[in-house]
Amino acid sequence: MRRLGDGAIHLFMAAWAVMVAFPLVWAVLSSLKTDQQILTSPWSLPDRPHLENWARAWEQASIGKYFLNSLVVVGGALVLTMLLGSLVAYALARYSFPGNRFLYYLFVSGMLFPMFLALVPLFFVVKQLGLLGSYPGLILVYTAYALPFTVFFLTGFFRTLPNEVAESAALDGCSHSGIFFRVMLPMARPGLISVGIFNFLGLWNQYLLPLVLNPDPANYVLAQGLAALSVSQGYRGDFSGLFAGLTIAMLPVLVVYLVFQRRIRSGLTAGAVR
């Protein structure tokens, strides 16, 4: 059997890295150029950083507004998901009561179905509740769809935690909710961080749910706004503005990733190994 040379291996690995990174770097650089430069010399570096593109995308193209909408919706949904998900998971993992297993499978069954199946009825449920296009509506629906995996993951995690600390806290007269919030939740920190990272990214990048449930452009979240921007700025020929919007959307996540990269990678892959 012929051996693959070390050089060839490096070449292939570097080639894939370039394929991944180049479009991203190119988009960031293009966001700093004028439309003229983008069209006539797409490969050159910007003559100077044209940060006015960013300002235009942030204000006129409403990327700033979409960004804040995303922060509110995802922030709210993340807090609610983690709170409700850890409560349910803790109750299911540490208490025995009739219907425990049934409830566990009821929650986890939510992972079995493609979201598309629910889309039509979900639209009417949200509409009838008067929550269409509102922050609370999106937050509640995001939470509901993030819960099955959160419950699944955290139930497994709470089961692995030792009993002794909770028992002695109970002997000291600590209430059930006291044990949960003051003893078990801090002990579950590694699991909470993993599933929190997983949920944040999933919710931040959610596109299908807001597309259907959030029709008012004033309330668009970032993913929606960007898709709309690509159509409107594309017609107007404002490519630099579009690249700036793209950069504003992807840079914060990439920077946070570069800081916490090990933790984020293990958090995101932890859910996949069951």
Add this chain to the structure above:
Amino acid sequence: MKHGKYRFLAMAILPALALHVIFVLSPYAQAFYLSLTDWTGVAGQANFVGLDNFARLGEDPLFLSALGNNALMLIVVPLATIAIALFLASMLNLGGRRGRAEVQGVAGGKVYKIVYFFPQLLSVPIIAVLWQFVYSPNNGLLNGFLSAVGLDGLARTWLADGSVALWAVMAVMVWSAVGFYVVLFSAAMDSIPRELFEAARLDGAGRLATFRSITLPLVRDNVNAAFVYLGIAALDGFALVQILSVGPGGPDGATEVIGLGLYRNAFSFGQFGYASAMGVALFFLTLTLAVIAMRSGRRTKVEMA
């Protein structure tokens, strides 16, 4: 204390349960019923039509091309992604210099791992808009690259050419998925005892032989899981196609996917019953995929001695 226990349990479970029932379980259940009606969104006017919607699906040319496209994606995307990811992951872990007996990862592996993971962090709309510029016929990256290396003849209007549009979409799916699976497989390979590789090395096994008889069997579980996730993603493809492709779904149905047809029928045409039938079809496809994958997973499972 007993009383307190049930009060705590109710407080812990009921809010989440309410959300789950209202927004997840009840829509899923309603979808099955709606798929058997001709509902167009007017309250109280849903007539039961039995399996008519499903019969109509079988004669809907656009749905059939969506089915064909999703089927092709189901074969190509997982295979290509897993092949590339397995190669990159095993090079990361074991591709280093082989002068000595010990086996090590390739130099700079950490940096590669960081970079490969980038697309996993980007939302599909970001990826789709980015690739519009890659595929743009006049000043896009891809055609620019081809002309720079003297392959102008290969340049295409990638997304407007029906013969390559679906492949262009699938390439984006592979591009964005590989990094995640490199990290997943690479973590699995890390947990394989080094001695196994070193023993194989001393026995004179080349990289390919080592990969086939040691690495692959021991990461089999992860590969199976990858097939399921990638298969489910390949049955979707909605967001990418909706933003990236012309039409969307075009040219002439070349990139149509089931989700796109569902979305169009429901929210553009108001054919909620018919759209729900597409959802039910998609559900059974996903279920079949998961069952097949689990069956084959059980058969090929290798226990580490």
